[in-house]
Amino acid sequence: MKRNRVNIVTLGCSKNTVDSQKLMRQLQVGGYNVQADSPDPSDIVIINTCGFIHDAKEESIETIIRHAEAIKKQERGHLFVMGCMVERYQKELVEALPEVDAWFGVNKPGEIISRLGLAYHRELSGERVMTGLRHYAYLKISEGCDRTCAFCAIPDIRGRYVSTPIGELVAEAEFLASEGVKELILIAQDLTCYGIDLSGRQMLPLLVRRLTEVKGIEWIRLHYLYPSGFPLELLDMMQSDPKICRYIDLPIQHISDNVLRRMRREHNESDTRALLKEIRRRVPDAAIRTTVIAGHPGETEEDFASLLSFIGEFRFERLGAFRYSHEDETFASLNYSDEIPEKTKEKRVARIMELQQKISGELNESKRGRTVKVIVDRKEGLFHVARSQHDSPEVDQEILITLNGKIEPGTFIDVKITGSTEFDLYAEPA
C-alpha cells in the first residue's frame, strides 16, 4: 500500500528540531512516510515556525508562502503550520494566509496527530526520527521559562517553566543511545531552573549524573545556564567526570548594572564577575561561551564601553553578539522606546565581534602542539571535520583534520593541533 508522504520543514532553534523529530515519530508509527525538509512533492507539509525575532518571523512567512505556492501548482496536498510564530500571531496569520489548512501553536503534537485521524502515543513521547547526523542529539529537558527578561518574548510564547521528569529523560537518552547517539546536548530556555517546579529544588546535577550512566553516551554538553542560581556543584562534576564536557554556555547579556537592571536580569556586574571567576578557578580549562546584546534601550556609550572592556578582560572562548530587537508584547517594548539607531547597534555588534575575533585567534594560536580528543562529524573535501569537548555543533568552531583514509562520523580520535585561524583549528592524528 502506498503510504501518504508528510514533509516536516523545521525553522528556528534546536528545540524546534526536537519537537519536529518527535512529531515525525508519531506520524511514522501512524503509517505515514515522513521526510524532513524534503524538496519533493508531499501529501502534507507541516512547517514548524520560529517567531522569536523579526528576521525569524520573516523567514517563517516566506517559507509558508513558498510551500503554499508549490501545493497550488501541484494541485494536491495540505499545508499545516505549527510552532512559536503561530502561538504568537495566530489571529493575524489566519487572516493573512488563508491558503494554510490548519494552525497549531507550540506543544500541540496531539492536536496535529488527531487532525490526521491518528491516535497520539504518549508512551512514544521520548522517541523520535533522527534527521541529520546521528551521533549527537539535543535533549530538551524542560519547556518554557519563569524569568522575566525585558527583551524576551519566550515566556509569552512557551509559557511557564515545566521540567520533564528525570525518568522520562533517561528513557529518552537510552532511546537516543540505541540510535547511535554518543553526544547528548542538554537544552532548555534555562537549564539552571531544572527541577524546581517538580521538587522545589534544583535537580540539574542529579539529572546529569543519571545521564552519565546511560550506556553509549560518552559526552554530555550543557547549553543555556542562566547565571543567577548557577549550580556550582556542576563544576566539580565536570572536573571529575570526563563524560561531562568542560563547556559552559552562560549568557551574560551585558555587564553594566544600568543595562542589566533595565533588562530585568537577576544578576548584576559583581555577581557575574564572581561566578565567572569561580568557574575559571574550579575548571580552569573549561571553554566558556556567552551571548551579549548590544543596543538595548538605555545602553549608553559608557555602558557599551564597559561591556567591550569586560569582553577584552575576561576573554571568553566563545561569544555571540546580537543587535537588540524590539519584540511585540515584551516588557521592553511596552515600557521603553527603541531609542538606539539601528546603525549604532550594528556598529556596536561589529566592534564586539572584531574584538572577539582577535581573542579567538590568540586563544586558538596557543593551542598549537596540543593533543585533544575529538569527535568526527563528517568528511568535507580534503578534511575530516571534528569537534573537541570545547566545541558545540552548529555554533562553535571546528577542527579540520588531515588524514589518509576515511573515518566514520561519530568516531572519537586523538589529534594534534598543527595550525589555527580565528575561528577554526587544523590538526593531524596524534
Ligand code: SF4
Ligand atoms: S532566561 Fe532566557 S528565555 Fe527566559 S526570559 Fe530570560 S532570555 Fe528569555
